[in-house]
Amino acid sequence: MAAAAAPRRTSDGEQVMVTGSHIARTGFSSPTPVTVMGAADIAAQQPANISDLVNQMPSVTQGSTSSSSSGFLSSGLAGINSVNLRGLGANRTLILIDGQRSIASSSTGLVDVNTIPQNLVQRVEVVTGGASAQYGSDAVGGVVNFILNKNFKGVKLDASTGFTTYADDPYYKLDATIGKTFLGGKLHVLVDAQYYQRFGVDSIDRPWNNSGYFQIDNPNYTPHNGQPQLLVGSGFAPFTYSAGGLITSGPLTGTYFKGNGQTGQLNYGVHNATSNPYMIGGDTATTLDGHVGTNSLAPSEDRIGVFNRTSYDISDNTEIFGQFSWNKYQGQSYYQQTPSTGVVINSDNAYLNQYYPAVAGKLAAAGQKSFTMGTSNAGFPVPGSNIDREVFRYVGGMNGKFNFVGNKWHWDWYYQYGRTLDHVRLINTWNNARMAQAQDAVVNNGQIVCRSSITDPNNGCVPIDRLGTAGPSAAALNYIYEGSAKDGPTRDQTLQQHVAAFDIGGTMFHLPGGNASIAMGGDWRRESIDGDVDPIYTSGWLYGNYRVTKGAYNVKEGYIELDMPVWKGFDIDAAGRYTDYSTSGSVETWKAGATYSPIPDIKFRGTFSHDIRAPNLNEMFAAGTARTNTVILPANAPLTGSQAFTENTVGNPHLAPETANTWTVGAVVSPRFLPGFMASFDYYDIDIKNAIGSVTSQQTVDFCYSGGAAYCNNIHYTNGQLSTITIQPFNFASQKERGFDIAASYRIRMSNIWKKLPGVFNVHGEITRYISNVINNNTYPINYAGVNGGTLSGTYNEPSWDYRISAFYNLDNFTFNLTARGFSAGVYGNDYVQCTTNCPVSTPQYRTINNNRIAGAVYFDTSLSYEFNLYGRAARTTFVMSNMMNTYPVLVGNGPSGNNVPAYAQTNPSLYDTVGRTFRLAMSVSF
Secondary structure, eight states: OBOOOOBBBTTTEEEOOTOOOOOOOGGOSSSSSEEEEEEHHHHHHSSHHHHHHTTTTTTBOOOOOOTTTOOOOOSSTTTTTOBBTTOOOOGGGGEEOOOOTOOOOOOOOOGGGGGOOOOGGGEEEEOOOOOOOHHOOOTTTTEEEEEEEETEEEEEEEEEEEEESOOOOOEEEEEEEEEEETTTTTTTEEEEEEEEEEOBBBSSOOOGSSSSSSSOOTOOOOOSSSSOEEEESSSSEESSBSSSSSEEEEETTEEEESTTTTTTEOOEEETTTTTTTTTEEEEEHHTTTTTTSSSSSOOOEEEEEEEEEEEEEEEEEEEEEEEEEEEEEEEEEEEOOOOEEEEEEEETTHHHHHHHHHHHHHHHHHSSSSEHHHHHESSSSSEEEEEEEEEEEEEEEEEEEEETTTEEEEEEEEEEEEEEEEEEEEOOOOOOOHHHHHHHHEEEETTTEEEEHOOOSSSSSOOOOOSSOOOOOOOHHHHHHTTTTTOOOOOEEEEEEEEEEEEEEEEEEEEEEEEEEEEEEEEEEEEEEEEOOOOOSSSBBBOOOOOOOOOEEEEEEEEEEEEEEEEETTTEEEEEEEEEEETTEEEEEEEEEEEEEEEEEEEEEEEEEEEOOOOOOHHHHHEEEEEEOOOEEEESSSSOOEEEEEEEEEETTTOOEEEEEEEEEEEEETTTTTTTEEEEEEEEEEEEEEEEEEEOHHHHHHHHHTTTHHHHEEEEEEETTEEEEEOEEEEEEEEEEEEEEEEEEEEEEEGGTTTTTEEEEEEEEEEEEEEEEEEEEEOOOEOOBBBBTTTTTTTTOOOOOHHHEEEEETTTTTTEEEEEEEEEEEETHHHHTEEEESOOOOOOOOEESOOOEEOOEEEEEEEEEEEEETTTEEEEEEEEEESSOOOOOOOBBSSSSOGGGGOSSSSTTTTTTOSSOOOEEEEEEEO
């Protein structure tokens, strides 16, 4: 990466396009801060997925990777690698490929970065400021533009493999690139093909995940006893279930089932309705067994990518081109979302009387007809998802250059069609009605049968044993899964994107500071989604319960951009765009900026922009996909403690675009007395109004029962039980973020220090300071800057300081790289009050907690590359060691709501490295 995009020129001396502008210029002269991750960084790290490298950039935080998205089963987002600039949300970051939009891989508008041909990525340019006037919607947080090497000639073969220090999560990747010219150089054909396979780790099999480190509601808390409401620490565990079943009500409460004929009596820790579902101490290993760490540490993945670009020079000044890419992703991940609670076992249950007669006898002696238990379903396969995703992208267009009134001009137009076929199939997900019938097993005529089969012998019901750790029969599992554990609720979605765009620009006239330039053009875009769900999968399942999301919108846009070098050292930059949405009407965006260089050593720059983000297809048209979740109901609710329910997320077709005002001011220094050194400082302020947002189910409950009556309308009870909570987005929030970026780079020949020293040394570093990131959902403002927790709902969380420093030493054919990356310590919440005694009264806005600190982390990566001749061909081999100190992730107490929390890593996987030390070996041959 560079402190600012360094000046780059083509072989004929012309300036090149940089992200953030349609006007040809160097990045150094742009008023908009542009950070560049170059080919050297990519080659040094040899990332298995390029998104893993992009997400190391300090301006990127809480981006989703394959590993951190492995729990997104019902949503179908598992396996998507997104980029989240500034912690504003990935849907506020615009992803471009050579300045062009790409089809999203999800209805939420996320572009999977791994659909971009990694072997052709020449550099990655990041604009950390609003760019809607130049590129349209979604560029509120900024733009990430992947620049491809479209002029590659020759043949390049790449192969890499890797594994962790624990000898797991192996992968291998093969890539072939061919570029050749024909017809005297007029016809250029470029083809790239990649295959990637990752074998994954199906559970969180790491020693740091075994301490029972959670955040819970303090069972001893009362508003006026001086104790904190929330506790963070080790030695916590649920008390509502066990692996083989824990009786949770009646005279046999605390009895839990082990192997056939074996029971135990749970040693309860400190607990009550307030701390439900958690206890402090006691038999924590017993209740966590079978559930903790069931989320995949790393999913298994297969990716195939094919890219082709064919261009033909009609003349010296005109090119016509066609481009095609196809990417196929297949991934599987696991996650036991919620253990089963409230399971009713009747006193005449056949398996109870056969394997646990003593328990049956005690139940009869107590005059009880049944008991209720909680179980994490030992012997059942862990639920998961199989995702098949195909992304097609077709681009065709022309570009050229010409002279107009003695000045150089350029033009281009293109048409793009993209299609994403998304097939989500949940596995190991049972049908609720079948499970209810199967678990009601009785003895009839000496045979164990379903009670329902006595009156309906042909209903096909197979009895299931839910008691103990031996597990049910294969036939019983086959019945509740309706034929196959691999064939659960399924949804097919098709996303389509049509884009037509043109651009023309060039030099208008000469000003004292240089040539005044203009660029102008227009875009038309249509986004749509449709799908198919078999009616049998719309309801009645443990997870999934899909519905078809269907909708479309189109947008027409026109823009103009000006670059005015008023005098030498002082430039003014301006852009404006008019946008008309079929769903919400018209909106204008604009941007103005300037650079001033009083002396060659320093340049001041600043911009102010008015940007937008339009609602995505999911926010507008989500049909109401339901998933199982849990919340904690307070004492004044109809029920208390942890309660399971169905969360129903629906769209809102009446959403309007968000608006944002962004300004940046900074300086770039390149002192003449220190050749090879360049540094920049840029302060930014982003103010989003009318933001699209929704509150979580737990927030809905908290707001409802603390006086927010409007939120109570989204909470529904049936027969005295919590049944559903509805989540819907609205234009009701605001978000304001402030911070600054510091970047520096230095390059020197070692002989300049001492003439006998060989080689070249260069280092560059980037630091981002997140001062504040305040969101107000019309309740109370919450500052998410400096929040290091939030693995379950931390879209906007970000450390206070984030940095990456990378040093290279080039010696003959060797290149050594050492990278340090990390972030500062943070908190669980800036609105939390840390205390252990004499605590103030805890409120929904200012909750008291015993420990509000989460330590930061630093990771070191190193690589060694060697270039050599292999049978007359240029070859390169690279050895990489990431997280070379095998630094454990900092434990983060997730909670307090949700029986599903123990399934996740006991840290924040979006920030901390959960896999551990990783070794990679790569080799490439070019000819």
